[in-house]
Amino acid sequence: MVTAFLKVGEEEPPSRLAYDNRVQPSPVAHLDGNAHRSFEEGLFWQALPAYGQLSADEFLSYRFQIKNTLSNSTPIATQKLLDFVRENAGDAFAQDVLLGLARAPMSVQITPYTLSRMDWKNPYTCPVRTQFLPLGSRLHVDHPMLTLDSLGEKADSPVPGLVHRYYDRVLFLPQSTCPVYCRFCTRSYAIGQDTQQVVKYKLEATPAAWKKAFAYIAEHPEVEDVVLSGGDFYNVAPPHVQYIGEALLNIEHVKRIRIATKGLAVNPSRILYDPAWTQAVINVANQARSRFKQVFIHTHINSAQEMTWVTRDALKVFAENGVVVRNQSVLLRGVNDTFEAMSMLVKRLGACSIQPYYVYQHDLVQGVEDLRTSLATTLQLEKQLRGVTAGFNTPTFVVDAPGGGGKRVAWSYDYYDRPTGISIFSAPSVKPGKHFFYFDPLHTLEPEVQAQWSDPAAQNVMFENALSHLHL
Numbered sequence: 001m002v003t004a005f006l007k008v009g010e011e012e013p014p015s016r017l018a019y020d021n022r023v024q025p026s027p028v029a030h031l032d033g034n035a036h037r038s039f040e041e042g043l044f045w046q047a048l049p050a051y052g053q054l055s056a057d058e059f060l061s062y063r064f065q066i067k068n069t070l071s072n073s074t075p076i077a078t079q080k081l082l083d084f085v086r087e088n089a090g091d092a093f094a095q096d097v098l099l100g101l102a103r104a105p106m107s108v109q110i111t112p113y114t115l116s117r118m119d120w121k122n123p124y125t126c127p128v129r130t131q132f133l134p135l136g137s138r139l140h141v142d143h144p145m146l147t148l149d150s151l152g153e154k155a156d157s158p159v160p161g162l163v164h165r166y167y168d169r170v171l172f173l174p175q176s177t178c179p180v181y182c183r184f185c186t187r188s189y190a191i192g193q194d195t196q197q198v199v200k201y202k203l204e205a206t207p208a209a210w211k212k213a214f215a216y217i218a219e220h221p222e223v224e225d226v227v228l229s230g231g232d233f234y235n236v237a238p239p240h241v242q243y244i245g246e247a248l249l250n251i252e253h254v255k256r257i258r259i260a261t262k263g264l265a266v267n268p269s270r271i272l273y274d275p276a277w278t279q280a281v282i283n284v285a286n287q288a289r290s291r292f293k294q295v296f297i298h299t300h301i302n303s304a305q306e307m308t309w310v311t312r313d314a315l316k317v318f319a320e321n322g323v324v325v326r327n328q329s330v331l332l333r334g335v336n337d338t339f340e341a342m343s344m345l346v347k348r349l350g351a352c353s354i355q356p357y358y359v360y361q362h363d364l365v366q367g368v369e370d371l372r373t374s375l376a377t378t379l380q381l382e383k384q385l386r387g388v389t390a391g392f393n394t395p396t397f398v399v400d401a402p403g404g405g406g407k408r409v410a411w412s413y414d415y416y417d418r419p420t421g422i423s424i425f426s427a428p429s430v431k432p433g434k435h436f437f438y439f440d441p442l443h444t445l446e447p448e449v450q451a452q453w454s455d456p457a458a459q460n461v462m463f464e465n466a467l468s469h470l471h472l
């Protein structure tokens with residue numbers, strides 16, 4: 001879908017290959033110091049002209065955050081978004097965003113909190129900007145193996161909004177909106193508004209639609225674990241949080257519920273200023289505990305820069321109420337793909353009583369090839385990170401096997417060929433006998449191999465060669 005490189009504004013580092021294969025600094029050099037415990041304090045949002053006068057009560061109120069979320073959902077909204085970008089980062093950068101919007105598979109939506117976490121003096125390299133605002137000049141040609149539903153979720157979906165892939169766990173997607181839209185969303189087939197590139201598959205957000213999912217779970221006694229994801233559970237109204245939570249807890253065999261939300265990352269002050277949602281979650285968690293069941297929150301923070309005193313204070317509320325919070329990150333080029341960034345993230349999560357759970361190899365989704373890293377980067381990071389902090393606070397690096405194999409530990413590949421970027425995984429307890437392929441991004445391959453990927457005959461040779469190395 002992305003067919004050409006655009007060059008607007010600042011140039012990338014000269015060699016993309018060098019970027020991904022660069023020699024990482026010695027991990028030990030970053031182990032001194034306790035910077036991860038220093039949360040940004042005070043009225044940090046006032047550094048931006050649009051928020052310069054706002055007190056904590058004004059800026060952090062849920063109403064302000066919702067009302068002033070910027071998006072490209074209408075032409076007027078897009079104009080506002082571009083005006084904001086122009087005011088903070090100049091005209092050339094705003095032009096680059098405009099080109100990015102035309103090509104992105106995800107719509108853009110960003111909360112004021114997240115806008116205030118962006119480094120507007122260095123917007124090209126800012127790890128927060130990189131996740132939410134596409135730039136025309138940075139988009140790469142897609143690898144030919146990329147799709148919009150790379151995990152094959154639609155194929156493993158017995159009723160709309162429910163994915164049943166693992167024997168004892170289901171993924172329930174009660175609705176399809178989020179407080180922000182991440183450029184790299186793995187569900188870009190369904191999440192967010194339609195874009196110029198993608199017409200979305202719609203999920204219904206009504207109790208009647210949810211009842212079908214509850215009925216399916218009730219009929220499947222093997223299901224013990226329900227992941228509530230989406231769409232983001234932050235966007236489920238508090239009475240519905242309680243309704244869904246209780247309906248699931250009332251199913252005898254459901255033992256564990258996970259509430260997946262980006263909310264703690266992008267609008268943490270809601271926990272402090274709009275207690276109804278938090279209270280509903282705590283009520284469900286209390287009910288679960290009294291029935292010898294468990295409720296967890298799984299959040300999605302990708303860089304330490306997203307976390308401030310507001311995050312810390314919000315997390316305290318869950319800690320005080322006995323709700324365990326875990327984090328799932330996506331490994332993103334230019335965001336958290338160095339030892340320095342990843343160890344800072346992991347240790348800062350720990351400082352907020354958040355347990356780092358998974359770091360995902362970026363899925364093979366279209367339109368965000370610039371954000372992917374090679375499997376080699378993941379392997380190297382895992383090796384460096386293990387030993388930095390408690391083992392239970394060290395995330396597992398996983399590849400969510402394209403085509404529905406489920407999550408596989410990155411180091412458990414059956415075969416990995418760095419030159420072609422092909423890796424092969426298997427999932428004996430999920431889809432026995434099947435092989436799952438992952439493909440490193442083109443920018444990490446030598447130019448002649450990149451050329452082979454655009455030639456179907458050469459692709460076949462690469463596949464055959466990779467398969468011949470498996471001991472079948």
Ligand SMILES: *Cc1c(COP(=O)(O)O)cnc(C)c1O
Pocket residue numbers: 163164165166169170171227407
């Ligand atoms: C990630 C996921 C789960 C949960 O997997 P865990 O490894 O237990 O975290 C369940 N179902 C689907 C479809 C998933 O993608």
Ligand code: SF4
Pocket residue numbers: 177178180181182184185186187191230231232262300
């Ligand atoms: S919050 Fe999650 S579901 Fe929503 S856009 Fe981001 S990655 Fe996708």
